[in-house]
Amino acid sequence: MGMFMLGMAAYSYATRSSFYYYLACQSYQGGKLKETFDNLDLAILTNPRNFNAYYLRGIFAYEHQNLSKAIEDLSRAIKYNPSSEKAFYHRGLCYWRQKDNTAALADFDYAITLNHRYEPAYFYRGILQLIEHRLPEAIEDFTQSIRMQPDRAKAYQYRGQALTYQGQQEEALADFDEFVRLNPTSFEGYYNRAVLCYNLAMFQEGIADFTKVLELDPNNASAYYGRSNTYINLNHSDTATLDFEQARVLEPEYPIDRVDQHGFFHAGLAHYHHGYSQVALEYLNKALRLCHKNHDNSMHKIVADAIQTIENTAT
16 A cells, blocks of 8 residues: 555656646747746756656756756666757757857767757868868768758858868869758858859859859958959959958958958959058968968968968069
8 A cells, every 4th residue: 555655656646746747838939037946956856856847947948048056967867768859969069159069069969879869969070070070070070960951051061161171172062052042041051152163263153152242242352352352363353453452341340250361362362463462461461360260271271372472472
């Protein structure tokens, strides 16, 4: 009789915990933050092994930037359900946001081990591989992501960047084409494609893409510098000068992205074309350092050649 009563009590607590979890889900969907947390706390209080409650509370903490609490709850969730790829994946996101790339990579790896078709883990592992300059691995992860979710625009963009760094420019161009098709209101896609078109001597296409960047982001100094250089190659020197001067007006207030080697390259080249060789070398050396940091071997050669040309001209 005693064992029966204990069993009934355990069942009762589990049922109450499930009920509080249900209320938490309803509150969560309705945007009632305090009620959500209160009901999750009650779900865990009445059943300290409630995986779903720990998992949802961890997700909730992640969404509200409380990463330490999110990791704590997701780790508890994993303890009670170590076969949940979603729990490992979301804990990996928390570690990634904390810049603990090693821990994040381990969680993404394990999520994929648990479920080889869990696309988000491939996508975010690909981002980590790109950050860590493991380019073949990044390309493979983004390829897997695209196979499972062909409309994830960012996967094409990031794979295109990795392919560009490896010198596979035609393949990268195809990825940027797809990114633009899927996300036609993002200036980033047109900019990535524009600088690649410039490197491939596709100058008319480059003009069109730099122009589209400026329609979407009118204060983009890098795009003005890039379009100026492209006009130079098409022998439109007057138009090139107008773009160069506009870039110089904008740049103090809207500086070149500090991690954009293409922006510094085009700024340097534009200054050289307009007679500012010393300033050009300062920009180009910034671009060269970024190419080295980003393992962008293809662009590194282009920048180094430009520096050599200017130095030879000066002597």
